[in-house]
Amino acid sequence: MKPLLKKTNLVIAYLLLFSMSSKAQDLYFSTGLNLTSYVFKSTDNLPLELNSKSSQFYELGYVFKLLDNKLHYSAGLAINGFDATAGDSANHYEWETTYMGLNNQLQYIIIPSERMPFELSAGLQMQLMHIINGEQKINGELFDLTKEKEFSGxxxxxGAVITAKYFVSDDWQLSLGYNYSTAINVSNNTEEKLKFNNQQIRFGIHFNIN
Incomplete structure (x- = not known):
């Protein structure tokens, strides 16, 4: 996993350096819903049906416009909630976690806003995250997840992303987006493994700053 993490950091560093040469920039704020599915592998192999649960996210960052505005690279500070529930008639489990991360997206403009005030783009994302808060509730009892190796690190x-943007004016725009991603813990070396499959509905506001 270490070589993969090094390569990821190099790609992000390259994109940040590349973006410095761009001229057009946007400041954006996004919020919306995360619908998360936990995929958990335990050492005892006990059957546990995990149910998706919605939570919120918030993201603030910059968009750098490249290649005559055909390619957009964005970097933002994100706060994500990834929650889930499980249980039966006798027991109830609930996980509530919050992660902070640096979200990087590279999107290509499929339909430009040259003849109408709409723009459609699609692309890829790569986010680096670390847990900042987490609780597991078992029948009303609370347990701290920030020190558990399958959640920390x-x-x-x-993931993949598609975004539709409406140009209210030349100075600001509104956007609606959809992301599908998988979050993987690259620092967990225990036998218990956890990953998040996440669908994200994004609502954003963008301001031109140059």
């Missing part, structure tokens, strides 16, 4: 979250 460094996570990477690759």
């Amino acid at each position: 460094i996570w990477i979250q690759p």
Whole structure:
């Protein structure tokens, strides 16, 4: 996993350096819903049906426009909630976790806003994350997850994204987006493994700053 993490850091560093040469920039704020599915592998192999649960996310960052505005690279500070529930008639489990990360996206403009005030783009994302808060509830009892190795450490979250943007004016825009991603803990070397499959509905506001 270490070589993969090094390569990921190099790609992000290259994109950050590349973006410095771009001229057009946007400041954006996004929020919306995360619908998360936990995929958990335990050492005892006990059957546990995990149910998806919605939570919120918040993201603030910059968009750098490259290649005559055909390619957009964005880097933002994100706060993500990844939650899930499980249980039966006798027991109830609930996980509530919050991760902070640096979200990087590279999107290509499929339909430009040259003849109408709409723009459609699609691309890829790569996010680096670390847990900042987490609780497990078992029948009302609370347990701290920030020290559990399957939840803590460094996570990477690759995914795909599609975004539709409406140009209210030349100075600001509104956007609606959809992301599908998988979050993987690259620093967990225990036998218990956890990953998040996440669907994200994004609502954003963008401001031109140059």
